[in-house]
Amino acid sequence: MADVARLAGVSHQTVSRVVNDHPNLRPETRERVQRAIEQLGYRPNTAARALVTRRSGTIGVIGSKSGYWGPSTVHRTVQAAARAAGFFVSSVNLPALTRTEVVDAIDHLRSQGVEGVVLIAATDEALDVARSHQAAGLPVVVVEGDETKARWTVGVDxxxxxxxxxxxxxxxxxxxxxxxxxxxxxxxxxxxxxxxxxxxxxxxxxxxxxxxxxxxxxxxxxxxxxxxxxxxxxxxxxxxxxxxxxxxxxxxxxxxxxxxxxxxxxxxxxxxxxxxxxxxxxxxxxDFGAVGRRAIEILRAVIEGQTPPESLISPELVVRTSSVVPPVRK
Incomplete structure (x- = not known):
């Protein structure tokens, strides 16, 4: 970090603010530091950063081994969106979406110090577990969840x-x-x-x-x-x-x-x-890609104490030749 500060002509503290995405920085200063980071190939020490910020930078993702197109696609897009947002991802795939399985998965992730969880398992039992952990202070965003049963949900309408x-x-x-x-x-x-x-x-x-x-x-x-x-x-x-x-x-x-x-x-x-x-x-x-990105946007906003974005994403009807006017009855 000292080399970055020297090349950018700023203090060690300014580099730290850029790395930690501090809002109170002049745009030209932020840009100069980012250029120095890219030029030197600097990579922050995540363990040290976690000690200073008291944040792990890790989120959990819980899905199922069902193999269904929708949940499996959302699982991949959530992980990609999380990495793009700078999070580490700890992923759990459950053989069954029972209350016991979901409880064990969230407890496992909490033991790793995750800052929040994306739950891709919108069954009634999973929603009950999510609600109890939300009440206990762990942000849990439920994909395709019932907005009346979970505090934070995301999905297509x-x-x-x-x-x-x-x-x-x-x-x-x-x-x-x-x-x-x-x-x-x-x-x-x-x-x-x-x-x-x-x-x-x-x-x-x-x-x-x-x-x-x-x-x-x-x-x-x-x-x-x-x-x-x-x-x-x-x-x-x-x-x-x-x-x-x-x-x-x-x-x-x-x-x-x-x-x-x-x-x-x-x-x-x-x-x-x-x-x-x-x-x-x-x-x-x-649009499962949009669902995955929105899930991470909501989770990040909750973690940072900000107002989450809109949770519902509009669907699209794709008309092909399997649907036509009804036959004429004789």
């Missing part, structure tokens, strides 16, 4: 996204629309169901009872075989994620029901494969 998908089908002329929902212990699944129901009620229609899946293609296939293929009154299905839509597509194909000629199908998430399914799948796109 699930209700709006589901309403957009349903309104798209309604706008095409469909009235018999079934929703294949996710497990109702997940806040995202309940929000998507609520969005579907709100759109149906707003159109003056009674929403059909939801068919409950478990996010997997297998459950979408099973529900399609057991409930959808025999119902010739149903002209459209909104699935709570693309994996269940994929399973439904196979069930409809094997039954001889054509998509989209007989049944329109809309998914949620817009996984990379959605555009290459047969037919290409209409889906609600979630």
């Amino acid at each position: 699930q209700v709006r996204g589901a309403a957009m998908a349903t309104e798209h089908l309604l706008g095409l002329g469909h009235t018999e629309i079934v929703h294949i929902a996710g497990p109702q212990s997940w806040t995202e699944a309940r929000a998507r169901l609520a969005g579907y129901q709100e759109a149906m009620y707003s159109a003056g229609l009674r929403p059909a009872p939801p068919l409950i899946g478990d996010w997997s293609a297998r459950s979408g296939f099973a529900l399609g075989c057991d409930d959808i293929v025999a119902r010739h009154d149903v002209t459209a299905v909104f699935c709570a994620n693309d994996q269940m839509a994929l399973g439904l597509l196979r069930a409809l194909h094997e039954s001889g029901r054509r998509v989209p000629e007989d049944v329109s199908v809309v998914g949620f998430d817009d996984i990379p494969e959605a555009a290459f399914l047969i037919p290409p799948l209409t889906s609600v796109r979630q």
